[in-house]
Amino acid sequence: MNIEAKPITFAILATVVILIGTIITLFIPMFLPSTQPVSDYIKPYTAIELEGRDIYIREGCNNCHTQTVRPLRTEVIRYGEYSKPEEFAYDRPFLWGSRRTGPDLNRVGGKYPDSWHYKHMNDPRSMFPKSNMPAYGWLAKRKLDTSYSFKKVSILGYGYSEDEVNRQIQEYRKKVTSPTYNAKAIRDQITPPELRNELTEMDAIVAYLQKLGRDVKMLKKKEAVKVAEAADRPGALKNPFEGKADAIKEGKEIFQNNCSACHGDDGKGGIGPDLTDNEWKYGSSDEAIFNSVAKGRPGGMPPWEGSLGKERIWKVIAYIRTLGKR
């Protein structure tokens, strides 16, 4: 058969040929449980988180940020637990991304307090002078449009009633507009007065960022509590670098690269507490401070042991000790 003289036969044959790989690697997996695992611990987005996600999509955040932590040693140290398929069961579209101009965000939820995100989104260079991220302060100047929220969660099959959606919206509005909201100062600063009692697009995207990886972290926390109870308490730790000039100098550099965005250039505080006032929320011993830095503390202090290691944490502490003495 001379198919090079039969265009229609040729086209049909070409279609069959391209469909073989398509069927095997694409259509068949769609019906396999391995591409759509569901787990109880993964919760769908709330209406507000979903609106935030839609803003993330609209602004093309996925062009610079990935949302998959690969099962590689340094990646797990840097970002946290590697990504599991069930985490994405509610993601339409998926947002794994293809280039990390900025860091991966799949575990960013709960890593920093809300105030960190408001400040950073508003002006990334106010926290990291050399960052190349665009500033998104204008999101705080736009009222969040929730008129499609119910339709959206219905299409996505999240199972919320219309009342539930309205409740979520009102509840989140109450949270961020409350006088006791822990990000009130920075939120008021970047939100125009007429919108301070409303939900803005900024509120929604912060809510979304705080959701990323949260369910996985909750699961880990439950496991971790059990482990911690069983573990032995070591003798009181002492800083091996206390008062050593070289270490303090190095500690200062580490501080500026990693800590000053929240605690201020001189340690006078900002998003994180003042480190120069000799007031220590969790105790002033070397060990207590070491644990705060290494393991993190609730409310926004991330754990640094994985990324900095013990030695550099001690050097930072040696530097911090010099701040209070001034």
Next chain:
Amino acid sequence: MKENNYDYSVVKGFAYSAVFWLIVGLVVGLWLAAEMFYPALNLTPWLAFGRLRVVHTNGLAFGFGFAGIFACSYYMLQRLTRTSLAFPGLARFHLYLFNVAIALAALSLFAGMNTSKEYAELEWPLDVVVVIMWVIFAVNVFATLIKRKEKQMYISLWYIIAMTVTVAVLYIVNNLEIPVNLFKSYSAYAGANDANVQWWYGHNAVGFVFTVPILAMFYYFYPKSTNLPIYSHRLSIISFWSLVFAYLWTGAHHLMLTPLPEWIQTVAIAFSIFLIAPSWGSVVNGYYTIRGRWDLMRTNYLTKFFIVGITFYGLQTVQGPTQGLRTLTAFFHYTDWVVGHVHMGTMGWVTMIISASLYYIIPKISGRELYSVRLANLHFWLIFIGQLVYTVTMWIAGIQQGAMWKATNPDGSLTYNFLETVTALYPYWYIRFVGGVIYFVGILVFTYNLIMTGRSGKESVPEPQPQTA
């Protein structure tokens, strides 16, 4: 033999549309390249990197790429079938619809109407327009093939047929979505499945937009320009069928080490390695065609474009599968290495071949000689050097960033925080911008040369013997 009343107006229309969208896409690209080291350029929401990058990729892949492909397809289709287009009016409608659609696409992407799926960002109403446009094109392709006067279909026509059917399947499957309103929709697939569908599409967009139709041009315009027959017909048959068979299995090599089931990743990388063979089938065919006549590289200005283009195609098709191997993808993925890889293909292969094809077509259809061979040579060297500066810089940047992400101290902690791995790249990003500028100047020379050819080129001497193809 009488000329067949070939309809060239639509060819010309698409050729100039291609150049127009090329310039738009490159200006956007330069802006983006500068934003990487000078973030103050994110002046407005619609100029912010996240929105602008999508305008760059869509503008060049669809605006420039497809316009070039349509121009060359409508030309080759008529020459190779020795008949005029079945529906010239429809083709002209296609031309207008195409430019309106690309303009609307750019505006909607600037406005943030964006599905987030790479190279399929357009929202559903524009997807519908794209599908209608594709049907219009396909109708002309098949109707013209059916009424053809040349019994055998030449290789280039096989590639055009493969593109026509496959792009339709790819586009429709990946863009299935549920509308919320006119400007917003959600993907029909969730999570790992959505990723799998997207990169099956994304990689085959590379295959059936940046490879298959470009090979169609290569197999037609290269022998035409050099007056040499293609080395092996058998090799092109084998290459064609194994290429179109294997490509569809490989999308998941973009998803190595992600939560996608591991067997899909493994199958994808196995087929990617296999794909080197058919790709190099065309490379070998290209090199052997010119064996004994390498002097043409010097004497025939178009030969350079084709030989350098097919060389970058060869490099691209080895680099791609290699960087997908698990060990290497762990290191290179998500870095600028991949950005370098993509740009070698698009700047070094696709644009080289489309440029040369338009240099061949425009004088032919306007009955004039090329305005300036010297400018064409200048254009060649500028885009060649600009591309090399760009890609090599990005590879080095990728190696550095990959190494910095991986670096650990003796106690197992990370040596660099993330920001340090970003700021380390600023010097490379300056150089990349310079590479882009050189390239852009080359394209301006190209544009000037094409426009002047159409306007004031010398009338060419009518060809003594009839064209057979």
